[in-house]
Amino acid sequence: MRLAEHLRRRLDALRASSPAGLAAGFTLLEMMIVVTIMLILLSIGAGRYEMSITRAKEAALAQDLSVMRRAIDQYTIDKQAPPQSLDDLVNSGYIRGIPVDPFTRKPDWQTSEDSVVLTPEQTQFGITNVHSASNEVSPFTKTPYSSW
Numbered sequence: 001m002r003l004a005e006h007l008r009r010r011l012d013a014l015r016a017s018s019p020a021g022l023a024a025g026f027t028l029l030e031m032m033i034v035v036t037i038m039l040i041l042l043s044i045g046a047g048r049y050e051m052s053i054t055r056a057k058e059a060a061l062a063q064d065l066s067v068m069r070r071a072i073d074q075y076t077i078d079k080q081a082p083p084q085s086l087d088d089l090v091n092s093g094y095i096r097g098i099p100v101d102p103f104t105r106k107p108d109w110q111t112s113e114d115s116v117v118l119t120p121e122q123t124q125f126g127i128t129n130v131h132s133a134s135n136e137v138s139p140f141t142k143t144p145y146s147s148w
Helices: 002-017 028-079 086-091
Strands: 110-114 126-131
Touching (some): 028 086
């Protein structure tokens, strides 16, 4: 109770000493300055957030491509023939599932088929590389994701 009484007395003293009392509030100019500063900070933060999202997607894309390319090479060496589709990698246990492209949000990868022979025993041709199906261009490297 003593704290409540002390706060009440203090509030009464502030009301008595201020000509307008405690109801003066903020002026319109002060509010406009505060809102302007908040908008500037929000716009800076939003831009940085978008760039961090793009960097994270690029890192995921690079990792997915690396894993799938290693799986294609390992499949070709083990089976003496390259995979005919990415589903062959999943069915043979080289990858758990076809990853989702972070930019298209679908598992729609572009595959390349070359007549490159990785081993002397290889008799068939098939998938040798994989790329993103996205037509977007990286804002950092200025290269299309489909060329990664």
